[in-house]
Amino acid sequence: MPVSAEGTVTQGIPRRGFGLYVHWPFCVSKCPYCDFNSHVRERIDAARWQSAYLAELSHYAEAGLGPDAQRGEEITSVFFGGGTPSLMPPETAAAILDAARRHWRLAADTEITLEANPNSAEAAKFAAFAQAGVNRLSIGVQSFDEDALRFLGRAHDAGEARRAIAAAAKAVPRYSFDLIYARPGQTTESWRSELRDALRLAGDHLSLYTLTIEPNTGFAGALARGALKLMPDDEQAALYDLTQEIMQDAGLPAYEISNHAKAGGESRHNLVYWRSGEYLGLGPGAHGRIRRAGQWAATQNRKKPEAWLEQVEQRGEGRESETAISPRERAEEALMMGLRLSEGIHAGNFQAACGLALDDVVPRERTAPLEAAGLLMRTPETLAATRAGRAVLDGLLARLLA
Template sequence: MCNGNPEQPLALYIHWPFCLSKCPYCDFNSHVRENIDEAHWRAALLTELDSTAREMPGRTITSIFFGGGTPSLMNPATVAALLDRTAKHWKLAPDAEITLEANPTSVEQARLADIRAAGVNRVSLGVQALNDQALKFLGRGHSAAEALAAVDTAARLFDRFSFDLIYGRPEQTVDCWSAELRRALTWSADHISVYQLTLEAGTPFHALWRQGRLTPLEEDAAAALYEVTQEILEAAGMPAYEVSNHAMPGGESRHNLTYWRYGDYAGIGPGAHGRLTLDGRRIGTQRVRSPDAWLRQIDETGDGMESREPLDPGAQLDEAMLMGLRLAEGIPETRLRGIAGRGFDDAFDPARLSALIEGGFLDREGGWLRATPAGRTRLNAVIAHLMA
């Protein structure tokens, strides 16, 4: 039996893999089902929560995130049951952030009060766009008016809320996008996620692109949209604290910061992964991805684990860099030393590190290494060069 370090705070992710319809750009682990036996699903998630808690008792939970899929389709009683059980197993930090991703349809809007009553204190709304034509293109099941109504309800019910927008849609101009973003800034959210549309392999959008029936924005046009996004959100006091995430000071997602700062998190539900410190060792966990196979395995064994691997210091170093350089704050040298006993000058080739600093892609100051704005727009290439 392994035991976690009780001193180490823990973030908890709970995955709900169902949606009302599948958006044509989305490659998340999300599925459309006619019928869901929610009592069965609730029992299975509770079982996995119990087995996770047995493995690492005594931790303090600093955040919980219900992600998906569309967790706003969960019965609020299921959300309440999972939160109650979490509080029985562990200590909940007094300021624990408890977020649930919600789609802004009218059905889900009507549930927000019950979701609040269940104990959720922050919602993240998938608004995506502010006009009906764009929402139709994105295959969304809600109108702009419904999204606005959901935003109003979220602002009334929750002290903190966030919303997602997708930009870089075909033919989107800087003027149209600026107007859309400025309108969204009149809402009282303390956090915005702005994602550039990506054509993920295996999605209908990717297939349309391959057939020449969907033309993505040219690189220059996409770069112009990115620039104006940064300008508008910075001027509004919501600078990027991560590649795609902007917040008022203090409005940052504490849950996601745990991922990016390479802290400990447990994942429950199909496909969820975790990074845990157990008996002084760092472990990577991965749950079975297919919802049906996950449920079957829980029924048969009481656990939906697919793999559970110790991570050697080299693998941890790679992951910590990939995560940490996404953040505007960057990564402290102390984190690298804690993981691999090496500082920046030992962990990387000094010539490559200096070249990236001199090229204006990385910045090193006060024991921190961070990507500059230019570096963050081509982060994968910067990291590949640094870690080669």
């Protein structure tokens, strides 16, 4: 019987699902911490972009890259990511969802998430997105502290963030928002206060990320110039531990390293990734993991928005590459993704994802010392990192995959 990393018994094999990801690459401005495929443009031809999304969707459906109805597969989640998808016209979202329903079967409980910024103009569109079919909003709040919002380069203030959360709660059944912590100069008490404020506004999910410096970002340049100093590692670790305790006590425990939810409030789309399910990527820079005749492949679309758009208009799709993934490579992906989850990896899902037995890829003699050190838990059906193990996951994976 599966066991969570904290020792909680769960029932059955977790659902892997089939996801559809739609990337909207445009933002009002580029945040200094962001390394996503996002771009600032003065003008966007919305009708042209809508036509391109529909053309690529149709192309992939005709190529048989979606869920296979004969195998009983169906889309379990749709995620509009970015960039800032709340800048998208709601009618574009509606058209994409209508096309997806024409091409494939969507599960009765399909989760349809749209990422949004809290700016007043975008929050005013939440109801229209709900009418288009969106049933979950993920809002990039990042902080309720005005100085922190300026530091993070956000284009909203704390009041707008609170009003956007209220608008989301009114518009859709489920919503989440993000916060970034372990910022330079942040204290334990200020984070405790900010997190308690967030919990008063939270729905069934919160994403809480420690500040990381990604290459080729504004913050990376500032760090190289000496204009930015990061919080020391031990202080970051203390804030991480505090976060886990507060969220556990509040009934939103971590189900993944940076994501917290009430039971049933987990992001179903992200679970597709973490449980090594199949997903199809639409739009500039979108990635996918698909199967062709039983062979897994990694797909990637062209990143630059204009290059993707022109290729779709010429060829019907914006694919830059499709690379076969060997069973061993797929197994390593499954370990890297699955050990992020508190539930860990179920042996049945692992074998379905890569065709290899978990015990063969990660022999018990390799995990035994890590179990003794309190970093892993293993049962006949599951392998999971403990909370301590998830805090040092990169090193843990290096040991497992050596």
